[in-house]
Amino acid sequence: MFRVRLASGEEAVYRSVEELALGINSGVVSEQAEIFHSKNQQWLPIVRHPEYGAAQARAAALVAEGSAEPLPPKPAEVGTGEPGGPQVYQMFSYSARELEGRRKPRWRQHAITAAGALLFLASLAIAFRPGRPTSDGGIWKGRGVADAPRPSASGARGGTLTPQQLRAPYNLARRLTAAQAQATAAFEDSISRFGLRDLMSPARLASPDSLRDNLARLGRLRPAVAAYRGNLRRLWAAYKDTSESLTRSGAWDRLEAQEWLVRISTPEPRGDATHADQLLLTLEQSFGLLAAQAEPPRFSAGTIMLSSDTAGFLYDQLRLDLRRLREVDAPGSRRIGPPLRVLLGAIGADSLPPRRVR
Structure with missing residues (x-):
């Protein structure tokens, strides 16, 4: 299939x-x-x-x-x-x-x-009539299963679909996709207020205050990502339970059960989730290292100088890690998970400058 x-x-x-x-x-x-x-x-x-x-x-x-x-x-x-x-x-x-x-x-x-x-x-x-628009504020918590389209007969508009059509794999998968899209839209709306942009511009790396501000913004992102993933898990559990009930009861035959597995997908693949977690941690470590220096970093001709050689060696490693983590598939080749997409947008076109050795 x-x-x-x-x-x-x-x-x-x-x-x-x-x-x-x-x-x-x-x-x-x-x-x-x-x-x-x-x-x-x-x-x-x-x-x-x-x-x-x-x-x-x-x-x-x-x-x-x-x-x-x-x-x-x-x-x-x-x-x-x-x-x-x-x-x-x-x-x-x-x-x-x-x-x-x-x-x-x-x-x-x-x-x-x-x-x-x-x-x-x-x-x-x-x-069919268009559905009502959805708006949300702040971090979306605990609303994914309750407010999203449900895997039940109540999803039909105007009674135009038969019970067989309502429980068909393509219909159930489509409603799951709509619920996931609603969760993603709520997540993106909640983090749009965090000011996650140009985090590695020279101006934001130049002082301890701006570095601590970067850390605070990333700190607000963490619970938002956790809430988003929790909503996706709850949605998946609800629809998975429905699909298993349809299979056990004989409402779905073997081909329909296989069709369901082919049609379903997730907004955030497992690889993108791991990639996003690593990128977020490396950004926090980089900003934390620079903010903890006794003397603020000095910038000259596109390079950075640190007062401590030990901190400099760690900075070099973090810079290499960030360069690797910024490499993703060519734009447009596939859809990137929302948290990873947010972090890549927060970094922008800038990168950590190379270190100048004294």
Whole structure:
């Protein structure tokens, strides 16, 4: 099973290499698409997936195999009762002969696609109302599970969804994603008041007062990050309990249980959480070292001079650690966890200056 984010930003789930080949052959899946790697909880370029080459080869073979037959039904676009989040397309397997039938005649396929899109958009406008905006102040504590969309039948708007649709894996996963997005927005709103920017500019490293101010701002960030991660854990526990109950009761079969695992993701992968913790600790150690010097650091021509050689050696090590921790994937290659993204933004373009030896 493959969870794919198309070049348009929409998501689709393909249950087999055969279905992925159909997507490639129809032009829906391009080389700009991304595929979700469940183990690392990251979106990666689809061309790096080992099965992509096999799907491309199968797509080329499909065109040469079949002869024209009656058109099969189109893939069904799945709607949910919750606002926001990507549209997800549930794919169905077709044989090579059926694929050839889809491609002939082309004008008919385009006409059906346009009509279906118009009907779907019209039904969405009638059936669904936009959700109420959410605002919060300070550090968000203990509200993630209570105020976020819940994994229950009450999530349907206007009774337009059947019980089967409400408990479907794609719907449950989408509501979890919406709840996680709400938690992330509340976290980012709470830390926007901390003034976490340009922490390593020369002006903020020049005096003990500015260094202590940097430490105070980072000290306020720590409980905010802990509260955010606690909310994510509570959300995950609530939705995980629902998914396990659906599996135990037989409401989900084996494929639906697998689909749930493919669709879920976390805003902060484990690697990003560890990276953020290390970066925060190294920043605190660096500012604490400079603030503790008997004589304030002296700056000259882009370098820094410390009165103590012992402190200087420790400063050199911390500077190397910060340089390493600032290296992340190329911008835009993947979504970075919110706490790590905040810390990288707080550092800005500056870095600790090299030390000048007396």
